[in-house]
């Protein structure tokens with residue numbers, strides 16, 4: 001479903017070239033529940049942005065559901081992203097002038113269909129923000145903003161969820177509540193879930209842990225317990 | 227040194243009043259090493275913003291170094307803040323168009339004095355960003371941006387450091403490196419250090435743990451080991 005072969009990503013900062021990914025080869029199948037761990041700067045967000053079709057590799061190939069993504073136009077890429085992929089950004093990326101409810105409804109308006117307001121309200125209630133729906137981002141705490149970003153990614157029921165440190169701003173109890181949602185989506189609805197996390201407790205919820213170091217995969221371990 | 231008596235903070239979101247702090251009474255002395263824990267939305271950032279003179283209580287009194295802060299003008303408050311307090315924001319609050327080095331130099335230009343560039347370079351090297359000095363925030367990973375925010379807060383050698391979840395975006399090893407810096411500043415330089423954290427391992431570095439729930443202090447525990 002997600003297939004990377006020798007993916008390289010080079011950034012340029014002034015005259016310096018930063019090799020953020022130095023040859024990633026990886027397969028992720030439908031219904032997998034994967035975490036990506038690694039130290040700060042090891043390339044996790046860069047890898048997520050490529051898998052989420054928000055950025056393109058410098059070299060190497062990336063196929064999504066059998067299609068070579070490099071052959072898709074930006075429009076086709078945006079369409080695949082909008083339909084298939086829910087993305088929780090490391091910096092949340094909320095729109096500053098919209099309330100939590102409006103932010104979470106937004107992906108649904110692109111899809112059309114009924115009951116958008118009700119689905120958005122449910123998604124916010126599921127992450128414990130039922131009483132914060134009309135708050136704008138600057139009227140929300142850090143962990144509340146993160147949960148709005150999670151609700152927004154989940155509300156359209158995408159087939160793949162990419163979450164970049166989705167519990168980074170949350171305390172232990174709220175983290176456990178959010179992880180229960182992801183586990184249910186994966187086990188019950190068969191959603192493919194890919195996390196970046198630096199918290200070992202969060203990685204332990206997933207079936208498979210991929211470790212990055214300096215832009216390379218150094219280990220890829222499947223949990224053996226059922 | 228920091229003295230809060232019955233501090234209340236009310237926010238208004240539309241017609242709703244949110245009681246973010248519901249009567250906080252607290253003393254923090256020079257040289258204390260304190261962490262503030264509590265679930266998402268419990269009022270931690272609100273409390274830090276008041277202690278850091280970035281916001282004022284709705285009711286109650288707040289004294290900083292013996293001065294009633296409510297009697298200070300905004301200018302006097304800004305001066306006290308600039309001189310005394312280093313603040314690491316939960317959302318980092320980096321300036322998007324400045325490089326890491328320029329951001330960290332900025333507090334020093336207000337203070338005057340020599341060797342500003344060298345002090346800024348050292349502060350960045352201390353948090354492991356010696357090779358990222360010329361990157362702008364959008365050319366840095368999440369954890370690198372957080373470390374720029376930390377370096378910026380520390381470079382002017384303030385007497386009080388307020389850090390709102392300063393290791394939230396960092397992996398275990400980088401977290402330990404950053405915590406070693408805070409421990410050294412507290413034990414060796416006598417800096418007053420107040421953290422917000424939701425990570426128990428981070429709270430365990432401090433001498434005293436204050437727990438918030440729904441805008442109230444529910445426990446205030448001093449670690450008994452030396």
Ligand SMILES: Nc1ncnc2c1ncn2[C@@H]1O[C@H](COP(=O)(O)OP(=O)(O)OP(=O)(O)O)[C@@H](O)[C@H]1O
Nearest residue numbers: 139141142143144237246266267268269270271272
């Ligand atoms: N400007 C505002 N207007 C209305 N409500 C606000 C505003 N700012 C914060 N709040 C509310 O006040 C409460 C406390 O917010 P605060 O940011 O202090 O929480 P926190 O403990 O730092 O949470 P987190 O761990 O998620 O960062 C939250 O419930 C939040 O929704």
Ligand SMILES: Nc1ncnc2c1ncn2[C@@H]1O[C@H](COP(=O)(O)OP(=O)(O)OP(=O)(O)O)[C@@H](O)[C@H]1O
Nearest residue numbers: 011020040041042043044045046365367368369370
């Ligand atoms: N636009 C850019 N220009 C130059 N270098 C960049 C750019 N974006 C990222 N980098 C660099 O690429 C490397 C990988 O960044 P990435 O954001 O993928 O790390 P990460 O593993 O997500 O880190 P963190 O855990 O801190 O979020 C970092 O060293 C970073 O400085």
Ligand SMILES: [Mg+2]
Nearest residue numbers: 045090367368
């Ligand atoms: Mg990242």
Ligand SMILES: [Mg+2]
Nearest residue numbers: 141142271316
């Ligand atoms: Mg906060």
